[in-house]
Amino acid sequence: MFAHNKRLQYTVRVSGPNPGLANLMLEQFGGPQGELAAAMRYFTQAVSEDDPGRKDMLFDIATEELSHLEVIGNIVAMLNKSAKGELAEAVDTEAEMYRKITGAGNDSHITQVLYGGGTPLVNSAGVPWTAAYIDSITEPTADLRSNIAAEARAKIVYERLIALTDDPGVKEALGFLMTREVAHQKSFEKALYSMESNFPPGKMPVDPRFSSVYFNMSQGPGEMRGPWNQGPQWDFVTDREKQMAVDGGSGEAEVKLPAADIEVLKQMQARTLSDPSKDPQTGAELGLDPSTPKGASAVSKP
Amino acid sequence: MFAHNKRLQYTVRVSGPNPGLANLMLEQFGGPQGELAAAMRYFTQAVSEDDPGRKDMLFDIATEELSHLEVIGNIVAMLNKSAKGELAEAVDTEAEMYRKITGAGNDSHITQVLYGGGTPLVNSAGVPWTAAYIDSITEPTADLRSNIAAEARAKIVYERLIALTDDPGVKEALGFLMTREVAHQKSFEKALYSMESNFPPGKMPVDPRFSSVYFNMSQGPGEMRGPWNQGPQWDFVTDREKQMAVDGGSGEAEVKLPAADIEVLKQMQARTLSDPSKDPQTGAELGLDPSTPKGASAVSKP
Amino acid sequence: MFAHNKRLQYTVRVSGPNPGLANLMLEQFGGPQGELAAAMRYFTQAVSEDDPGRKDMLFDIATEELSHLEVIGNIVAMLNKSAKGELAEAVDTEAEMYRKITGAGNDSHITQVLYGGGTPLVNSAGVPWTAAYIDSITEPTADLRSNIAAEARAKIVYERLIALTDDPGVKEALGFLMTREVAHQKSFEKALYSMESNFPPGKMPVDPRFSSVYFNMSQGPGEMRGPWNQGPQWDFVTDREKQMAVDGGSGEAEVKLPAADIEVLKQMQARTLSDPSKDPQTGAELGLDPSTPKGASAVSKP
Amino acid sequence: MFAHNKRLQYTVRVSGPNPGLANLMLEQFGGPQGELAAAMRYFTQAVSEDDPGRKDMLFDIATEELSHLEVIGNIVAMLNKSAKGELAEAVDTEAEMYRKITGAGNDSHITQVLYGGGTPLVNSAGVPWTAAYIDSITEPTADLRSNIAAEARAKIVYERLIALTDDPGVKEALGFLMTREVAHQKSFEKALYSMESNFPPGKMPVDPRFSSVYFNMSQGPGEMRGPWNQGPQWDFVTDREKQMAVDGGSGEAEVKLPAADIEVLKQMQARTLSDPSKDPQTGAELGLDPSTPKGASAVSKP
Amino acid sequence: MFAHNKRLQYTVRVSGPNPGLANLMLEQFGGPQGELAAAMRYFTQAVSEDDPGRKDMLFDIATEELSHLEVIGNIVAMLNKSAKGELAEAVDTEAEMYRKITGAGNDSHITQVLYGGGTPLVNSAGVPWTAAYIDSITEPTADLRSNIAAEARAKIVYERLIALTDDPGVKEALGFLMTREVAHQKSFEKALYSMESNFPPGKMPVDPRFSSVYFNMSQGPGEMRGPWNQGPQWDFVTDREKQMAVDGGSGEAEVKLPAADIEVLKQMQARTLSDPSKDPQTGAELGLDPSTPKGASAVSKP
């Protein structure tokens, strides 16, 4: 069960209203690397987890991320406080209101008009949050890696937001949130390696014929090798012929069909046959500019 | 520039039509952990990457994932081949067609009716693919971790699909695809650790007061400690008071506002004041069942 | 700040595994009327709210909804527990696994294959949760009405889920959750009517010429009147002519344009002119079945 | 059946082109509180409704909302008329065109480049309309409340748009649309209370043990009580212990499993066991900056 | 302005309830090729259109498509009528209700539980309608072609639905709707060719060096030529070298940067340098099963 205390995990002190900056901050409120994504990622994993250690850790961190969602939400609310009031009470002349909403350095209209200077779960472009951002699949050797990566990404987005403001209170609170992502990443790393064997992930053995091959699929200027494809552990395959049909078969797709189905497919093929032997007149040709001189058309071969 | 050869990277041999299984296979065609997501994840990173080694590797793997997309797409197409023909030519009686489309073990109607037994970019529930599945943020210390996690997830989803079919040709091709995810994960691991310093990700230093604290936010039955929150490297904070306002402040949010804005906000507060002193009649009370005896209503306090 | 205790708000006792039922229960986990939608609806309102009474109430109820999300998530997790294990360890023969995943009364493949028998934030059709479900606009006279409606909808979806299961433990926990929606609705009703004036919502006065008119836009069989359009407070307008251009103008749209723009528009109109005087041959006519006898074609006028 | 007359329900007179303002107006064309959402909300309810009075009313209002969609669409079209022509005919120099599209007070590029100065079904941020905005569930005691709330929200968004423009023709047409939302809200209120008993919504009785309890889940500074949680009709529960496991049980989740499944789960737990007793080296530690002096690292405990 | 008459454009006579079939029919109610998509496609084009002939035609057909939306909606409502009642009143035992909702030949739970047997704007998989389905771009030479294609697609989806039912009333109404798509396609074809020049679409001339080249990008087994790439109007380029850098340049991407930016980029490259010379230990290697014998691991080169 969750409980709440109206004191924040970190005090929020904002120097002054700034709806444009509020809009940018939404990235970590309702954006893909933001705190709701983090909280829901860990919470849903915690609910399905059976290992008691991981379950406890996941609930700890999920709960803290919810508290971070509240901190970033309060930053947005403070930055928007004036805008919210002005919009609700419509005290400015229209021209001034329009200028405020759409002026340089401020495309906050996205959140002002629809959301009234509130704290909606959208990213900084106004795209609503979606659970498609969460990539958990209920297998700890994969999900812990996903969590490690998610913390790394969130750390970077905080870096960028910190670089965009000189309000010291906002910088300080963002610095706290950024730091906590690093601490969480450390915990998830420890949890991953507390599983005796975590690579390859899952249970099913791989096919040893293909697990150490590196296919050099992109060739031409700028090729370069490194430990990711060279050294004794790698077979490096650059011959195009050896990259195709690596099972030694035809490289084609086939299916065994009942005779009746084959008949139906023949019928379909006859109906939809593309006759390569004729050069039919087309709709495009009907629509060509009639004044185009023959042979000189921009759309014919010059 | 991309080039294409109609030979597949791996030969696809399907034992017989099975639209229900085709539907499940769509998970790795147009699903979040599928091959389009993989190909686009690496391709878009490659385009923006400036480090020549990583750029080359990302194009190599992106191109191979496109070739995998083609392999899994051909599995779907073969499994659907009869359905496509029957649907296009409508040879069955209606009752039989309806039974085939919706029968037990087969909810392939989702892809049959709309997509005609084709190979749409949807997951096994029919949800269209979205770029919201891709979490790249153009910072290699984060993106390589995201790629490692993505390969781990894809490996697991292939495990599950292999466990669902006993068609030997399908199992074999899926086994190839599953194995390649492991090989790719190894390459991304090597690339990550080829960066001399990759943790913490990014550039900005963390706040040392908070980078080694573990907040025990979830308490009660089932608590358990491990290397993720115990040992000399961790400060373990379990006191609820010490989890709040960790900066030592009030734990409240505040913003300095111009005097004019304060006036507007007062006006708004007056207009929208919630008066706690009265007990107003509500719309719900208007709508209560008039036959409910006073004091016995299911919605009143018993 | 949020805190968590691993004891649930309501004990969950499930009689046995049932992935098909788990799938249905997801409706209230990651569906539009579910507990995440409720929790986030009230939490985001709470963060932006300035009235202390409403703010406190919104945090109270948001926190309880998060606790409900945990209860319904645990119901899903218990119903899926066997499936999760079988899928991860792949103990069955493939044929049996396929039958289990896709068999009659069970389309749980949607959540099994991708989410591994976990607790994803999707609805019962596998559609990921989106913040587009949340309709808050940061104006209490509107948002409280939205909350009242949201609780009413959630109550009904719980009714339907209760009607679908005879597992007594599941029914009991769902009954608790359903009841709490009613209690919350009562609180929101009280909060709405604690505002001295809440109708019309907002601040701007309406145009008295149109605020009591009822336009009878749908006519024909089945017309019926009631208090929503009859009585002394309504002007009932049924004459089609009087429903158009109700301002007394032309009913057309116009804009004053600079002369230069008018020239450009003329140029565009000339380029894209649709000449009504000719009967051009079309692409469709090019594609008509050549064997169609003149005058007898199914696509010509009979 | 629908019929159409090219006269608008309200004459649209726009003072001059303004693509930036056009963009804002899209909020009520293709946004969540806009006219398409309203029209489709009532139209789909009307189609499924069996009560003749409500069905007639829903068709009346749905049809009017379609006519409002046309009015707001014409406002957008008039404001965009010059932009559409200039873009189609490309008469400006490139620099001027770029400045017009992206200049201060005008982020209309979103709709200009892709939609050519047309009237797309997107909100003011360019997010396409989705039926996820519609919350109808085919139960009148819930849907009428949803309709009441939807009208309240739409009224507020019109207030905000009116406050953003000083074009008198636009203000006048928006004022008409805003007023009609209030009239519709009145009709839906009448229809709701024309049902003899509409609260609690639906049919299933609530559990009287929990229908009048208020759980004080959010505590700490700023607590406040009011009619939503005090008075004789409420049980106010503030003790954290009494908020958990309110059924009197353990507060845990359990499921009865077949013996075979228990074996599988044990196997899974063994495979994915998190061993809390060791302190494993992690990938993050591999990636630490090698120049970091021991004990001084920003990521170790200071 | 729209008007409505409660008589349908086509009488709907359904032989009996069938929620499974209702679900399939949703494809043309709220699916991508369905009637809402058609109506909104033409309506939004009509609003922005300046050519009087096309504008009138677009309103005519948009209005008819809305009337078709009503017809298909009524088919769904009739097929769902029993389900709606049973669900609302919960008259069956739970086991029977569950069987009805999830039984073979019926995955209607998607629409039953959430939407209560109503007529939601979702496709047959339960995916909500989105304006992303509409591809209008406010240029008639493109939009009319889009409309022609949309009518062709809708005709085919109706074919498939007709093939799935033997209810004569449903077949008859669907046949009407299917036929109307063909009639509309004919109108759009006539409108397209009423523009004197409609190909190439738009205004800007193409580059004659590339407008008649066909790049043979896919080679290998199964190559075949036809009028789409052979004949005097085509240059057929099959040499891979001649497909790259067709402008005669380097085939590389370059940008001129200010000196200061070049310094920053060097700094970034140094920080994120991937050192190809070392073979670093990786996180994956840390996680390898410790019992794996050296040289025999499934994940090492065999």
Add this chain to the structure above:
Amino acid sequence: MFAHNKRLQYTVRVSGPNPGLANLMLEQFGGPQGELAAAMRYFTQAVSEDDPGRKDMLFDIATEELSHLEVIGNIVAMLNKSAKGELAEAVDTEAEMYRKITGAGNDSHITQVLYGGGTPLVNSAGVPWTAAYIDSITEPTADLRSNIAAEARAKIVYERLIALTDDPGVKEALGFLMTREVAHQKSFEKALYSMESNFPPGKMPVDPRFSSVYFNMSQGPGEMRGPWNQGPQWDFVTDREKQMAVDGGSGEAEVKLPAADIEVLKQMQARTLSDPSKDPQTGAELGLDPSTPKGASAVSKP
């Protein structure tokens, strides 16, 4: 199988960094008419296609579109190159960074903050790409028309982008991409008309009673006729009565129900009956401003 060469199909030479222009270019990278949509449209059709000629052509063009995706992606990457570096290394003062990100003529913050100056698969408004943009339905007479229309739309969006920049290298590369859309449209036209009969699309015959009728659904000012609704091939129906119930029936919807279901429906109707005879007090009336003088209220009839 796909192969890749790091040489582009067209050399990209950008005059200087311009993140605002980069944002606009994303329209053809991750937007609905962009190159990913094109590549995936043709690739997925190719995979399911059985006709060898069309299959080969679809793979040719799909592969070229992937190569175009790479070209437009490189344009974005070059325009963003400075921004990417500055953001990663945070070299500016905060104020300058904020100004750069949000300044006039530049709303690139959408892609800068979240995507770090990379090349994300979003449109110019930051909306992620979705497979809902692809309208293929696996029937060549429809899909080829969809492809023709898609090429026409893409050509137009390139026109608009070319009109927005005066960077000669960008204009030149965009001109190449624009021209190729026209060449592809020509190929698809040839392929469509290589099918002997392609209209009406599909196989099922239409109902001759309705295939040549034009319903004049939109009447009033501005009516105009042309070849799309006049001439001997059309029946033009303008009488409203003759537009309804065109089958000659009642224009109503009906379903035959089992007696038990009829009983349930009666019960539901009784429970949810809307009583038209009373004028109930409503929640709105409870919330009216108490100071409103009777009869003078803005919300009452004046």
